[in-house]
Amino acid sequence: MKLSAFLSAIASHIFVTAAQYTVNSSTSGNDIFDGYVSYSIEFSSFPDFAGNISYPNKFSDTLLSNIRDLIGTKPYIRVGGNTQDYALYNASLPYALNGTFDLGRSADYPTTIFIGPSYFESYQTWNDVKFCHGFNMGLGGNRSSGWQTLLETVPLACKALGREKLYLWTYGNEPDLFSTSAQGPVRPARWDERTYVSQWLNGTRTIKTLLQEHCPELSSGDSYGYLAPSFAGVGNRLKAPAAWAQNLNVDKNIRLFATHNYISGATSPGVTLQGTLMNHANTKRSVDAHIIEYSKIKSVDPSVPPLIFGETNSLYNQGRPGLSNTFGAALWVVDLNLYSASVGFKRVHMHMGTNYRYGSWQPISTNITSKGTKAPYYGNIAVAAMMGNLSRLSVTIVEITLSSSTAEAAYAAYTNGGKTLTRIMVLNMRGYNTTVDGAGLVPLTDIPIRPAVDYRFIINTKEAAAKRKAVGVQRLWANGSDAITGITWDGWSYNYELDEGRPVRLANTTVGETATVSCNGSVVVTVPHSSIAMLDFAQGSDINDGSGSGI
Ligand SMILES: *[C@@H]1O[C@H](CO)[C@@H](O)[C@H](O)[C@H]1NC(C)=O
Ligand SMILES: *[C@@H]1O[C@H](CO)[C@@H](O)[C@H](O)[C@H]1NC(C)=O
Ligand SMILES: *[C@@H]1O[C@H](CO)[C@@H](O)[C@H](O)[C@H]1NC(C)=O
Ligand SMILES: *[C@@H]1O[C@H](CO)[C@@H](O)[C@H](O)[C@H]1NC(C)=O
Ligand SMILES: *[C@@H]1O[C@H](CO)[C@@H](O)[C@H](O)[C@H]1NC(C)=O
Ligand SMILES: *[C@@H]1O[C@H](CO)[C@@H](O)[C@H](O)[C@H]1NC(C)=O
Ligand SMILES: *[C@@H]1O[C@H](CO)[C@@H](O)[C@H](O)[C@H]1NC(C)=O
Ligand SMILES: *[C@@H]1O[C@H](CO)[C@@H](O)[C@H](O)[C@H]1NC(C)=O
Ligand SMILES: *[C@@H]1O[C@H](CO)[C@@H](O)[C@H](O)[C@H]1NC(C)=O
Ligand SMILES: *[C@@H]1O[C@H](CO)[C@@H](O)[C@H](O)[C@H]1NC(C)=O
Ligand SMILES: *[C@@H]1O[C@H](CO)[C@@H](O)[C@H](O)[C@H]1NC(C)=O
Ligand SMILES: *[C@@H]1O[C@H](CO)[C@@H](O)[C@H](O)[C@H]1NC(C)=O
Secondary structure, eight states, rough: OHHHHHHHGGGOSSSSSEEEEOOSSOOOOOOTTTOOEEEEGGGGGHHHHHBBBBBOOOOHHHHHHHHHHHSSOOEEEEEEGGGGGGGOTTTTOSEEEEOOBTTTTTTSSEEEEEEEEEGGGGGGGGGGOOOOEEEEEEEETTTTHHHHHHHHHHHHHHHHHHHHHEEEEEEEEOGGGTTTOOOOOSOHHHHHHHHHHHHHHHHOOOHHHHHHHGGGGSSSGGOOOOOEEEESSSSSSSHHHHHHTTTTTTTSSSSEEEEEEEEEETTTOOOOOOIIIIHHHHHHHHHHHHHHHHHHHHOOTTTTTOEEEEEEEEEETTOTTTTTTTHHHHHHEEEHHHHHHHHTOOOOOEEEOOTTOOOOOSSSOOOSSEEEHHHHHHHHHHHHHHHOOOTSSEEEEEOOOOOOOOTTEEEEEETTTTTEEEEEEEEOOOOOBBBBSSSSSSBBBSSOOOOOEEEEEOOHHHHHHHOOEEEEEEEEEEOOTTTTOOEEEEEEEEOHHHTTOEEEOOSSSSOOOEEEEETTSSSEEEEEESSSEEEEEEEEEEEEESSSTOO
């Protein structure tokens, strides 16, 4: 059903009547960084995502450009993940990557990997993108071929990237799991923070020496630095505060404190869309654990670098079909990103790889997954729209605490150093199915009416008090939380099959909707279950009908 027809149809079926929330007109600025919407691409999948000089992946580039058109810069790309620590260099390999699967270790990515010189061509295919290349610490500190790989690939990576394309480096992915990894340990059981730090310092100092020799312009100052420690989580064998206490940052070269997070696992018992992902309390708890850890470090070392998610997504082990690839997961993407921004994360790299169920897009067609834009991408788009053009105005995100349910959340975006309330985004994450089994395949024959919730926000701005104002309303919309396609942001589809990922405005959606801020500063927005609405105060107009005078 068309959204406008739907909204009139449900006008008399409001499920929960207007709850009222007060939104501060200003806040203390705690601005996020540019490129807040960023990605992490699995090391072994990077040639699929980016292509090479002869066959650049233009579809991926288009999807990155769509995000730039909302947030001002293309996403920063971290190339890494488990497979960065499996990759060995073979100078005579005539193609980018020779990966061999071991189904006992993973069905989703190769665990025996050789890369050739042409792997580094993939850094040349997208303009205006900054990359973080991940060096192999897992095997680097385990066998001589691993260390040799570091010596041979530093010159290749630094020459491929240069000043223009280099973001930062990583040395090792999730070293907190090196002695316990389910995909095969690369360190003995006695692995600890002290040994980790000594090996990390040995590796990064070696990288620096190689840079001085091969790419001197990248060996000092702002052009040299790392994302670290890139730990998998907060409860593993190695703990970030203990690694920090062992003087991990003694060389003062860690520019961003990167941590990784997944809400739960693809095959963990009891995982559901509503209970695990479309659940604000769960998301909050998962993110807060990192804030607690980071605060411990900050209390001993106030100079700890800014916090980011260097790798994150919904369910580890590459996501679960019917959950991680649905519109419900797109709603979760928005909640995760906005909540993280509200508690101090400066940038978020959403992870993906070829055939991964939680991926924002599938870069090539395989016999498992068709090439295309996937549901989580629409979450990335909505987050970018909420942030707005960060090259023009920086943004602070504040959570608006809602009282009634863990299946909803709301956020305010402030510009101008926290002084100006610019946007409000409301997430109604209560589930609404349009198919029988949640797999997006068999349509329900008798779909129950889709309920909706009215949210009333009291915005005490001087402007609102002075006059009535029409504000823009934009929506993240699909048939239901179980939908895996037919998703739109503000009526735009970015699907591959329409125009290869370029935005296409669909005829069957409502656009140009507005809501009215009344003269007492209150505004109501109706948000159907499993959808998101954004009020954009920057996209509005004054209503000159005289009713604003005299309050
Ligand atoms: C969404 O629902 C409409 C009917 O309301 C149907 O025509 C359309 O095919 C559905 N779209 C998807 C992607 O399932
Ligand atoms: C709004 O401002 C008040 C007073 O400064 C403060 O106590 C409260 O935490 C703020 N609320 C939000 C959501 O920022
Ligand atoms: C973002 O803002 C910058 C600085 O004002 C401007 O140059 C750029 O064109 C804007 N980008 C978009 C997509 O609006
Ligand atoms: C390196 O690549 C060459 C050329 O494909 C191949 O013959 C050789 O076996 C490879 N070496 C390893 C260790 O895989
Ligand atoms: C470039 O990509 C194409 C298409 O995937 C592939 O056939 C070719 O081998 C690649 N070239 C190199 C040098 O890896
Ligand atoms: C690819 O790697 C496998 C596993 O190590 C090896 O047997 C094979 O020879 C390699 N192929 C090439 C072309 O290097
Ligand atoms: C650094 O690590 C390499 C490889 O494990 C090793 O050969 C070398 O001795 C180490 N250097 C120091 C100073 O520990
Ligand atoms: C290398 O990894 C193996 C497990 O694959 C482990 O038993 C061994 O201790 C590791 N060696 C070093 C030097 O860490
Ligand atoms: C799918 O493709 C992979 C790699 O191209 C191949 O190894 C595998 O056998 C194929 N599986 C099926 C079921 O065709
Ligand atoms: C949607 O479908 C899933 C899977 O069948 C089910 O567990 C869930 O309860 C349904 N949600 C609603 C709101 O009907
Ligand atoms: C809207 O139109 C598109 C493209 O024609 C179609 O795929 C989609 O299912 C439609 N959506 C609804 C909600 O009817
Ligand atoms: C503000 O005005 C709206 C619309 O005129 C009204 O429904 C609402 O009750 C008023 N709220 C307050 C707090 O006065």
